[in-house]
Amino acid sequence: MGSDTPWYQLESGDAISMLARMGYASRGLVYLLIGGLAALAACGQGGQAEGSRGALQSLLGAPFGKVLLGIIALGLLSYSMWRAIQALKDADHHGKSAKGLAIRGGLLVSAVTHTLLAFYAVSLMFRLSGSAGQGEGSSGLVSWLFQQPLGRWGIGLVGLAIIGAGLAHVIKGVKAKFDKHFRMPSAVQVWAYPVCRFGLVVRGVVFVMVGCFFLMAxxxxSPGEAGGTEEVFNTLRAQVFGQWLLGLVAAGLFAFGIYSVLASIYRRINPVL
Incomplete structure (x- = not known):
């Protein structure tokens, strides 16, 4: 379809491709914020390092902050829709093997978590009740799960799933498995691939730590033992050479943000309808 085709005449595949690319770009912006704020904290130029919710909340003080939040929220919803399509329609051809179903299950979980993050961004825009409590995300979820039948086992399974996703990120980064999904010029690959690999490995390590928090909870x-990216930052800061570790992870998450932005430009999108 030509580039001058109006958006309302896009074919379904073109529309899904647009949703996916907008989604990858929005995820990239969130991680660029997370990594940038954490880097400032590591250098002593900012406050406490924040997770995804804290990064979004930081936009409230920026010029046109609510407009930016609205754009990111729309992008995150788009990303959630693309993740759901990947999971349910098997857009990346993972198949129905045990490994393939596990990957598709992880994609579906990603769709849910990014939907929740999008609604959090909307709640910040309109200053809805409870929007300031960004630190309660993981522990609040765990508290709810504890109240369900077999909730303790459910929390353990969530922890194991997060650890599995983290290890998959590390492997994807080390082996550059993202290459099969990218259509990127060689001149860009020279600098982009090392950045992408570093970002994926660091994000994977962060996921493993978050999964361990859930297992501990x-x-x-104890719901209070569960935590997200912000709790990972706090844990790293408390270690020997904590500021250096925090700086390294901040750089990695910033690199993952770059990877996501690159995915919005160069990733092959294969909508399956």
Missing amino acids: AYQI
Whole structure:
């Protein structure tokens, strides 16, 4: 379809491709914010390093912050829709093997989490009740799960799933498995691939740590033990050479943001309808 075709006349595949690319770009902006704020904190130029919700909240003080939040929220919803299509329609051809179904299940979980993040961005725009409590995300989810039948086991499974996703990110980065989904000029690959690999590995390590927090919460029956990216930052800061570790992870998450933006431009999108 020609580039001058109006958006309302796009074919379904073109529309899905547009949603996916907008989604990858929005995820990239969120991680660029997370990594940038964490880097400032590591250098002593900012406050406490924040996770995804804190990064979004930081936009409230920026010029046209609510407009930016609205754009990111729309992009995150688009990304959630693309993740759901990947999972349910098997757009990347993972298949129905145990490994393939596990990957598709992870994509579906990603769709849910990014939908929640999009609604959080909307709540910030309109200053809805409870929007300031960005630190309660993981522990609030765990508290709810504890109230369900077999909730403790459910929390443990969530932790294992997050660890599995983290290890998959590390492997994807080390082996550059993202290459099969990219159509990128060689001149760009020279600098982009090292950045992408570094970003994926660091994000994978962060996921593994978050998964361990969930396992600890399940083992100790304590919702407060669960945590997200912000708790990872706090844990790293408390270690020997904590500022250096925080700076390294900040750089990695910033690199993952670049990877996501590159995906919005160069990734092959294969909508399956």
